[in-house]
Structures are given as C-alpha cells and as structure tokens.
Amino acid sequence: MNNTNYTISIYTENNVGLLNRISAIFLKRHININSITCSESEISNVYRFIIVVNVNDLQILKLVRQIEKQIEVIAAFFHTDDETIFLETALYKVKSKSLFEERQIQNIIKESRANMVTVKPDFFVIEKTGWRDETEDLYQKLKPYGLLQFVRSGRISVSKKSMEISKFLK
Amino acid sequence: MKNISGAEAVIRSLISEGVDVLFGYPGGAIMPVYDELYKFEKEINHILVRHEQGATHAAQGYARSSGKVGVAIATSGPGATNLVTGIADAQIDSTPMVCITGQVATYLLGSDAFQETDIIGISTPVTKWNYQITKASEIAEIFAKAFFIAKSGRPGPVLIDITKDAQFEMVDNFKYKKCNKVRSYISIPETDSKSISDAAALINKSKKPFIVWGQGVILGNAEKEFTEFIDKSGIPSAWTILGLSAIPTDHPLNVGMLGMHGNYGPNKLTNECDLLIAIGMRFDDRVTGDLKTYARQAKIIHFEIDPAEINKNVKVDVPVLGDVKKTLKKILPKIIKKNHSSWIEKFRELNKIEFKKVIDTEYNKTSGGLSMAEVIKSINQNTNGESILVTDVGQHQMVACRYTKFNKSKSNITSGGLGTMGFALPAALGAKIGDQKREVIAVIGDGGFQMTIQELGTIFQTKAAVKIIILNNNFLGMVRQWQQLFFEKRYASTEMINPDFVAIAKGYFIESSKVSIRENLNKEIIKMLNHDGPYLLEVIIEKEENVFPMIPTGSSVADIRLE
Ligand SMILES: Cc1ncc(C[n+]2csc(CCOP(=O)(O)OP(=O)(O)O)c2C)c(N)n1
Numbered sequence: 001m002n003n004t005n006y007t008i009s010i011y012t013e014n015n016v017g018l019l020n021r022i023s024a025i026f027l028k029r030h031i032n033i034n035s036i037t038c039s040e041s042e043i044s045n046v047y048r049f050i051i052v053v054n055v056n057d058l059q060i061l062k063l064v065r066q067i068e069k070q071i072e073v074i075a076a077f078f079h080t081d082d083e084t085i086f087l088e089t090a091l092y093k094v095k096s097k098s099l100f101e102e103r104q105i106q107n108i109i110k111e112s113r114a115n116m117v118t119v120k121p122d123f124f125v126i127e128k129t130g131w132r133d134e135t136e137d138l139y140q141k142l143k144p145y146g147l148l149q150f151v152r153s154g155r156i157s158v159s160k161k162s163m164e165i166s167k168f169l170k
Numbered sequence: 171m172k173n174i175s176g177a178e179a180v181i182r183s184l185i186s187e188g189v190d191v192l193f194g195y196p197g198g199a200i201m202p203v204y205d206e207l208y209k210f211e212k213e214i215n216h217i218l219v220r221h222e223q224g225a226t227h228a229a230q231g232y233a234r235s236s237g238k239v240g241v242a243i244a245t246s247g248p249g250a251t252n253l254v255t256g257i258a259d260a261q262i263d264s265t266p267m268v269c270i271t272g273q274v275a276t277y278l279l280g281s282d283a284f285q286e287t288d289i290i291g292i293s294t295p296v297t298k299w300n301y302q303i304t305k306a307s308e309i310a311e312i313f314a315k316a317f318f319i320a321k322s323g324r325p326g327p328v329l330i331d332i333t334k335d336a337q338f339e340m341v342d343n344f345k346y347k348k349c350n351k352v353r354s355y356i357s358i359p360e361t362d363s364k365s366i367s368d369a370a371a372l373i374n375k376s377k378k379p380f381i382v383w384g385q386g387v388i389l390g391n392a393e394k395e396f397t398e399f400i401d402k403s404g405i406p407s408a409w410t411i412l413g414l415s416a417i418p419t420d421h422p423l424n425v426g427m428l429g430m431h432g433n434y435g436p437n438k439l440t441n442e443c444d445l446l447i448a449i450g451m452r453f454d455d456r457v458t459g460d461l462k463t464y465a466r467q468a469k470i471i472h473f474e475i476d477p478a479e480i481n482k483n484v485k486v487d488v489p490v491l492g493d494v495k496k497t498l499k500k501i502l503p504k505i506i507k508k509n510h511s512s513w514i515e516k517f518r519e520l521n522k523i524e525f526k527k528v529i530d531t532e533y534n535k536t537s538g539g540l541s542m543a544e545v546i547k548s549i550n551q552n553t554n555g556e557s558i559l560v561t562d563v564g565q566h567q568m569v570a571c572r573y574t575k576f577n578k579s580k581s582n583i584t585s586g587g588l589g590t591m592g593f594a595l596p597a598a599l600g601a602k603i604g605d606q607k608r609e610v611i612a613v614i615g616d617g618g619f620q621m622t623i624q625e626l627g628t629i630f631q632t633k634a635a636v637k638i639i640i641l642n643n644n645f646l647g648m649v650r651q652w653q654q655l656f657f658e659k660r661y662a663s664t665e666m667i668n669p670d671f672v673a674i675a676k677g678y679f680i681e682s683s684k685v686s687i688r689e690n691l692n693k694e695i696i697k698m699l700n701h702d703g704p705y706l707l708e709v710i711i712e713k714e715e716n717v718f719p720m721i722p723t724g725s726s727v728a729d730i731r732l733e
Contacts, residue, residue, distance in 0.1 A: 012354070013354050016302070017290055017291075017294065017300070017302075020291060020294050021294050021295075024294055024295040027295075028295060058481075061481070062478070062481075062482060065477055065478040065480075065482075066478050068477075068478070069476070069477070069478045071298065071299040071319055071352060071354060071355045072299075072354050072355075073354060074353070074354040168353070168354065168356075169353055
C-alpha cells in the first residue's frame, strides 16, 4: 500500500493536555508526524490543529477516527494535497556582509520573491512563504553564502471544500 | 450551598452521582478528601484496599456486577501510578470507572515536589478522558462531566487529578448539576436507517449466517433485544470472553466460545459462514487469529457503538452504528423468522468432536491428578448457574470461561483485553460489593493470586463473602504451555515454589482448606459454598495440563488444534 501526504485538520476545545492526547495516538501506532501547527480557528475559543503525516489510505482513516473519538476533539478531517491550499513559511538569517559583498544574493532574493524582514549591521533576515519546494529551493541557493539560521514552519492549510463544524457545536 | 471546602465538594459531587462506595488508599495529597470521608461515613462506604491497583480492579469488579460506575481514589505520586494498570484494563475492556487522585499544591506543580507525578500525562493514553482540577470552583462541573463520560456511549475510565490547594479552597456557591451532554462528544452515533434495512436484507437472504457477540450486548443492557433477535432469526451465535453470560449457557442457539481457546465449531465455521454478524465486539486478535484468512468468504455486518471500531481490524460490508439495544429493536421486525437447523447441526457435530477429544477427558476425568475442568464441573453442580464467576488470567481463566454454566447476565468478570494477572481477587471483592445478594466465586491461578494477594486483608476487613478457589499447578501454567508447544519445553522461570496458601488465608483469619483428591473435591466445594463469609479453597491440580482447543498466534481460526 502506498503512502501519501495527508493534512489532518482537527478542531478542538481549548484545553490543557489535548496536544498530548492527540500526539499519543500517533505515538501508539509508531507514526511520525511531519509537521504540526495549532492556533485559534475561525470560531472563537475553538482551536485548530494541522498535522501532516505520510501514511496509507487505511491508516489515515483509522488515525482520524481515533482522533475524533477523543472527548474534546470537536471534529477531525483529512485531505490530500490536491484537496487543500497549503503553505509554509521559512525564515533565513544571513550575514550582512554577504548581502553587500555578494551581488548574486540580491538577485536570488528578488527572483524568489522573498521578503526582507529585517536588516541589522551584522545580519539580515529573509522570509519566504510558499510550497515546500519553493522554500527548499531558496534554502539551497542561500546555503553557499553561509546561513546563520534557517527555520521552516509547519504547514498551514485550508481545505477547498468546506469543513462543517458548526453543526457539532450546537 | 455556601462555603464548603473543595474536599467537601468532592464528596457532595459523589453523593449526587449516587456513589455509595469508594475503593481507595489515603496519602498526603488526598488527605482533605479523606477527612471529609470521615464525616460522611454514613453516606459513603470507603473500602480500604491494600494496594491502589486493588482499588482499580475492585472498582472494575463493582462496575461489572452492578452496571454502575466504579470509583477508585488514591494519593499523588506512587498512589496515582499504582492505579495505572487498572485504568489501562478498564480502558481496553470498556469499564465505566472514575479515578480520583490527589496532586501536590498548584504552586508546586512542575517543581518535582514530594510525591509529584504527572498522572495526567501518564494516564492520557489509557483514559477516555482526564482532567486536572486546580480550583475548587471547578469541582462540581468536572465531576458531573467525568461521570457522564465514564458511563455514556462506549464506557471507559476517567481520571480526575485534584491539587491539594483546590481541596482546601472554599467554594461559596456549590451547586451540582448532572451532565448529559458535552458539546465536543458524540456518545452514541446516529443510526442510518438504510444500514438497518441493508443488514436485514443480508440476514434474510443468507443461508449460513453466524452471530459473534461481545460485551456490547451486556454494556448496552440489550440482553433481551439480543435474545429476541437470535430467537427470531434462528442464527447460531458464539461469544467472545467478555460477551459470556449475556444469554444462558444452555440457550439452544449458543454454539460456544470464540477465539484462541474457544470451541471447535464456532472457530472452524467462522470460515464457512456466508454472513458474519458481529454485535458489540471489536474483532480482537485473540478472537480473529490471522486476519488475512478470517471469514474472507463471508459478508460482514457490524453492530457497534464506537465508529472507530468500524473497519479497524476487519473490513465490513454493512456497519450498523448506534446503541445496540435500539438497533436490534429496529431490525427485529424486518427479520424473517427462520430455523437454520442443518447449519446449526454443523456446529453441534464439530463440537461433538471437541467433546470426545478434549472436553470429556478433562471435564469427566476419573483418574490421575485433578483437572481444572473438574473443579468447574463441581462448581456447576452446586451453583446452578446463578453465581458470578471472576477469573484471573491464564489457563484457569480459559478453562473456567469454557466450562462455567450461566443463567444470568453480568455474571462473568475477567480481564479480557489487557489480560491482567492479579485482577481476580480485588475484582471479586468489588463484584461482591456491587451485588451483595449473589454468590461470587473467584477462580485464580497460583501465579496471579500472588500478584494481589494482599487484598485478602481487604476481604477480611470488609467480611465480603467472596469464595476464592486457587487452582494450583505450581506453574505459570499458560506460559509453561507455550514453552511446551513452541519453545521445546524450555521452562524458563515458570515453575513456582509456592507458600502455604491455606496458612496465609488463616493468617488473614479467612476460613480455608486444601484439596488434592478427586473423592474430596465436591465435598470441599460444598463446604466452601455453605460457609457464611469469605473462604479460600486451594485445589492442587495436574502440573502440566494444557488448554485445548488452541489457535496458535498468527494462525487461521480454521486451523484450530484439538491437541
Ligand atoms: C501482569 C501480568 N504479567 C504477566 C502476564 C503473562 N502471563 C499470562 S498467563 C501467565 C501465567 C499465569 O499463571 P497462573 O496465575 O498460575 O495461572 P495458570 O495459567 O497456571 O492457570 C503469565 C505469566 C500477564 N498476563 N499479566
């Protein structure tokens, strides 16, 4: 059975310990989480987790049912990449010296449509939001000039079709 | 209610939920609650166990015999961690239980304070829900929620951890309101009426239908609906170990036990039926054997309350979600009355082979050492299927479940999913307290008995009239059997040199005797049953008896072995 990238969206109550309860479901099945983010959703005090995993189509069904079974999970959904609009944000911290000495860097930034977040006497920070291959591409290009730090966020995504959760909140 | 302490709020919450018995053990972080228990001793009977694990198993036994929520209480740190085995057991066997643990004061949380342990973190994967209370004002709402969650839908264990300061803190407006809804929780999924008619169509059309039922029938109080359903449809029915006793043993459609040590007929014919109807069971691997060869020829219907169980292990054709009491009632009028006599005959024929090869030789044994089955036979002869059987884990468990006759539901209490040795003694105590009118007989191996042997102290102190039978083979029998069959008799650490169990019972002032001779067995059983109060009977049995039939791990149900 082939593995696929799935984006799991979980709407939950705002309670201490829920992250632990959800991650335990992956742990118990020896499944690695590729990325995870959590923030307040479009509904006040309802939180939304977005978890990306690479599993097969049976595993994803079982995982999502187990997640949904948790008392404080309001609803859980899963989507393939085709079914969602998704992005990641990456930050790149580079020595300021390179910016001025290596002409090439300025071109790379311009071409990749990345944003300059800050410029300090000894370093500058670039931000790029997009798909994984785009942030990766910029990473590979900047690497030769000495990256001081690089960080990529977990995936955030919205589904193309609606996810009806209001009916659960009655 | 004005100005009561958090500790008193805990007690009043319990009383509001109708709790009149607690199983527990005190300690620093739960002392304010114990102080209130002292004041409320008329309303709540606190049973002091000898180890917190015993409190959980007793609460489980209580829940299983009474149908109510069992409650266990312990202090922080080691008290709380000692609960974990019982919680895990209750989770996998869907037993409604509320555990209350004390916790260090809020300002100490995370400081590695004395007896601080992260019981919320530890218990998360094995609870249906858990919560840490740090303010007295939360108590009423959280307790109401806890009891609702523990008993509704597919039941399970809930843990509430209460910091010591929350127990001392005053609440000035205590009001208890029972909970019947949690917005993020669907206790019983909606039943799709199409699933009912699809299931009925499959049932009416099938030539060789077969029902496999589990504890869902008992937990759903659906024994009556289940019986009506099988009586009308005429379908042969077999049970999982936790489904046992839902219908009387001698019901004409009862064709026996499923799984690793189940009966020959139902296991073999699982792979011959044309329709498998699973009711309130979860296709545990001990029941299914190798999934790749499990009932592949059959269409499958699954009556189930927990959506996460659908297609978890076995792919089903028609899932019927919902409360089985209601779904069975709904399907009944759509079922054509039938009589599958020649199909049922097949079960009888295969079970006859088993009778010759296995049952007759051990149940009706006349020479050599005593067999476990003979002991059960004697119990059957003297209890008329009316008593509650509590078993531990191992060979004796399989034998007792295979042979005990039942007339009433909620009569079989055992650790099924977790297989927790040490379960039986405290569970029997809890079962007795949960249903005082009934005889409770615990059948325990010499190994498992010594895992919670200290609860003899609780039995003595409470005078709970539990009848304890130790089937002593001086071995960790079930493991020894595997060593014999699969590890060329290399008996690594399974032989036990045992203490004098009779003397130990006497040390606890529990009446006790020992039997090793066939002629005396029945007499001793009668003496035990007639004794007014707890009693321990040690039976010396054959050392190297094996439990058959057996489906070796990973084999197909059809490859069940008789020897
Ligand atoms: C707590 C725990 N530890 C280990 C086991 C593994 N185990 C399963 S059966 C068994 C032997 C039980 O021996 P005994 O209690 O004497 O019963 P018998 O099989 O002889 O009837 C063991 C060790 C278990 N089920 N539970």
